[in-house]
Amino acid sequence: MTTDFSAFTTTRRRFLKGTGAALAASATGLCLPALAQAQEITIISNLSNVEQRQILQRLASEYEAKSGAKIVINNMDHEAHKTAIRSYLVVGAPDICFWFSGNRMKAFVTKGLFDDISDLFAKENYKSVLGATTSAVTVGGKHYGLPMGGLLWGLFYRKDVFAEHNWTPPKTWNDFLAFGEAAKSATMIPISMGTKELWPAGGWFDHMNLRINGLDKHIALMDGKVPYTDPMLTPVFDKWNDLIKGGFFSPNHSSFGWEQAGAALAQKKAAMMDLGGFVRSAFPEADLPQLAYAPFPEIVPGVARYEDFSVNSIHVPANAKNKQGARDFLAFFYKPENLGAFLAAEGAIPPRNDCPPSKDPLVNAAVEELKKVVGTSQYYDRDTDPDMAQEGMAGLQEFMVKPERREQILKRLDKTRKRIFG
Amino acid sequence: MYPRPIPENARIQRALYLSSVTLVVILWLLPLLAVMLTSIRSNEELMAGNYWGWPQKFSLIDNYKAVFEQTAMLRFFLNSLLITIPSVIGVLILSTLTGFVLSRYPFRGSNLIFALFVGGNFLPAQIMMIPVRDLMVRLGLYDTVYALIVFHIAFQTGFATLFMRNFIAALPGELFQAARAEGASPFQTLRHVVVPLVRPALAALAILTFTFVWNDYFWAIVLTQSDAVKPVTAGLNNLRGEWTSAWNIVSAATIFVALPPVVMFFMMQKHFVAGLTMGAVKG
Amino acid sequence: MSSVELRKVDKHYAGYHALKTVDLKIEKGEFVVMVGPSGCGKSTLLKTIAGLETINSGHIVINGRDVTREEPGDRGIAMVFQSYALYPHMTVAENMGFGLRMAKRPKTEIDAAVKRAARILRLEEQLDKRPKQLSGGQRQRVAIGRAITRSPEVFLFDEPLSNLDAALRTQMRVELSGLHAQLGSTMIYVTHDQVEAMTMADRIVVLNKGRIEQVGSPLELYTNPANIFVAGFLGAPRMNFIEAKAVSVDASGVSVAAAGLPAITLDGIDAGGLSAGDAVTIGIRPEALRVVDPSDGVMPAFSGQVRLVEQLGRETVLYVDASPLQTTNSDSGTGNFTLQLNKVSAISVSATLQVTFDIVDAYLFGPDGRTLTPGKPVASI
């Protein structure tokens, strides 16, 4: 086949002009990336909450004005950040990054990728105000991060909706089943669920397993010490199966994420939703007072109350360029009033006991609830190996869509468990 | 001509034909039109569920303003230019050189080298993800525009070499013999004979490479992470995660991302089509 | 001192012997035409002189300087190509000055050289045009002009006229000859057209299968071809060849016999190596054949029937079936004879002709194709 190139000549001039302009653009553009300055503090945030981003930005500006340092904040998609951090901690580390405490932090500590900031702890005397949460950022007696807000997971609902139907939050499993039927007859989805990001399915599993098998067995499972085919899980999946079959969860939940599911709760399309306090970001400002927290119902009577209480944290990478600057900013950021403001936006429970009392009734309720909790786990994808978590959450999502495949899913998960934990 | 042309004088038939094709085009582009329509809608309307009706309020300016002011799209856009333009220039230079040599200076092994360029160009990029990412990390280029520039130049050089080699090979051989007989060095031949003659091919290659590089998403997410470096494609997907329910903003950003290649395409359509056909047909 | 000298030039392509130990000396100012059928290696030979093709062994010497390892641009040659090879993006002036610009000569010098060449070739009006705007003949002249501006020691022409129509070709032939006279440079010219060779050359080099068959002036080659190949290649219509056998070989001469022809005895033959019974070939040029009227008392050599008559105006060409006489390789097909009469003739198709020729006009070629008959005086035809 022949191609006629004579067509080209007519527009050649235009092309050259275009290239010229493009060249000019690139020449001016190339100067744009700011060169790292000595007093620059870079932060990588994974905050998906707009309000929190704004507060972080405001605090950064205040600090800039105060200290003369320059702060550069890179916001990353929450999910993408989980991937990216593995690269940037090795090369191109920022001075400060957001992450999760507990096992997830430990993974990087053992690789030597997080800086020991015990000096900052000592200088600012954090131990005296942090209490038990210190342990979440401590490995071998050294502190590798500052705990941020804790998120108490549970069922959220709208007070007005419950009032209208004369419902009360279910306390026992039978209550819960009855509530589900009531919600369905009110043409509402009993439990709003969006599993596109997979982890909400993991959270639901945590709750049921904690209520049925308790914390120790749950952690043993997370640590790969108990097979996924263990009979102890049979009641968990049996009861979960009942819910799925009973139409308790949002249809097509695998096609959307938690934000859309949260919106359904806000829009009164669903009655309850299992999440952390950050569910508030799916609510319009005016509807926030209606939002309320209820603990996940009891399933096996006598099992003590254990909850997922995940603590986020903030760290200084070992490869940061401006470690001193990072510490100085963290000290500023971690002041009770600053930290309080930052966490309030998320509805998280402050780790410091000297933060100003929250104006958010939800937070205060969570603080009260937390006192009743006997023991806490972090969250499915924080408690187990990341590779296991990936497979596990996909498997749980699949179970929620195709419960009849339970056997093969569990067998598969156990194969993965054996591979990972040996 | 096939199909048989509708005669010039059958005016009504021609008009009818044209309108039916227009209808097909509208159906064909309906998904895109929907996004365009959404990009001028206000958030309230979307909240109220007016996804498909005629917008009551035109929020075109507001939405695009939101894209510029509340998101880093402008930054991403500039990043994309910073990545794409040097990549295109680099590809044009390298492939003119390699194409010239491979078409005009046959030597033992030159066919093998050519085959490597051609074969490599067809490999799915994902295959080399792990080592390339590792390489950029080791070179200290990870999360800089240079990582993407270097990779794109390297990868596109495969296709571009094929393209330029075939174009130069199709030029009359005696032109090159004449230049040599006249005492022109290979460099002078390149400068005075090849470059002026391959300008049309360079134009076609420029727009093709521009489109390929601008539209790249995979390497953008593999080789960059920070907002200061990320190109629009990765930025768009990020944005979609952050602004889940603000479809009007996401749509506006989508249109914004699509704009440069579409404009380039309409500006240099002939080059694009000719380049694509030649590239595909020859390669 | 010779201008161009080829010493044992040998060239192989993959599995193909393109030039076989070619030796050739070309004098300063000579116009040499290399001629031969396509694939004979004439273009390759020209390109090896230019340096566009490398050689496997041997030497190329230009003006006493061994240039075998030198780049084309450094050899003091200029080349004109069959397709003209003009740069479409340059004007005529830029095309003509290209070589000098590549050599980084001062602009004034380039301009002067271009002007001079343009004047010689009457291209002054076209200098600012691009090749696309010119006619075929003008392009050809620009290509020549590009060669002239470099004032080379040797001009190389690679079938430069083959893309022109017949009328223009004749005109350019004359112009090129004039140019040669005017410049007095050495010119080496490759063509497959024997008319160009005959009309323009000081000396012709006949090439066949990578080997030089014969070198000499046009008439020398025409009159005294060294072998059957040269004899057949030069001359239109072609020489008639008759398959024959040597009957006896002795000091007085060679007797040959061919079916349908009376026995002929040829004198003064260089009969070395030839013995009775060998297959030989008799050659007679079409214009050496005469139609005779038996009533005149002249014995015809053979008779035949006219198959085709070509009236060319001043000449008439007759194609005659003279079986059982066996001819090979003639224009009109095996078994046929070609006659050329230098007059308008009334002979028509189907007529039976009595034909004869003078024994001195006949050529005898040995089994190896070598010419056995002695040299004829060049002015004899």
Added chain:
Amino acid sequence: MSRVWRRNRHWLTPVLFLLPGLILFGSVILAASIETVWISLHDWDGIGAKTWVGLANYVELADDPQFYVSLKNNIIWLLIFMLAPPIGLALALIVNQQIRGMRILKSLFFVPLVLATVTVGVVFGWVYDPNFGLLQLLFGAFGGTAPALLSDETFVTFAVAAAGLWPQIAFCMILFLAGLNSLNDDLIAAGRVDGARGWRMLRHVVLPQLSQVGFIAIAVTVIGALRSFDMIAVMTSGGPYGSSTVLAYQMYQESIFSYRFGYGAAIATVLFVIMIVFIAWYLNGLIKAERSNA
């Protein structure tokens, strides 16, 4: 200029010209492709040291149900993509008329090809949205409910591949238009004289002349189908529960999300082998075509 340089520049310069492109391409593209095979023989988390495991990754792969899901989806992509050449040809036939205004319509048909795959993904995410998408609008018009294509394991791959088909059709259309423009008019005229029209003309006169373009369109489409990644990453992230992954995406996921670079590399190597087969087939066809043309 030194004598040595002058004597040798005719081959030295080309070498110097060739080197930058060759070194860059060789050290980045080719070396990386080969290194992938090397990495696939290791256990590596992307940060620490690599541990030699031989073929263990491949052994595991052979027993990994997800791998077969990916492979199956790759085949579905291939099959769906095979619609692109015929539809592209049909569209090319429709617009191959010289009417005022047809040129701009033609260009509009090409637009999907210029869009980034991310853009196409976002656009089709909008089309497929079960609550308000174009599809729901369509079903709603007939009083039905659109299936949630992207969360249904049986439909999801088809839905994503269909989105990928959109630009691919435009690509094939461009190729066929070029083919239609270089048809031998004499043959068409001869066909008309012989009374061939419509379908018969297409079948017996036009298509044979388009065979080379058709081959290229199919080859380009096959390679495009095997390369599918962006659309999956943007539209489903391989979900629900991995039912829409293809080899390329599974490789990405294993490496980047599960930090199993060795295992990811093994998947990449399998893709590499499949691809090489197709590339060889394609190049072979091209060489044959070139020979028959010469």
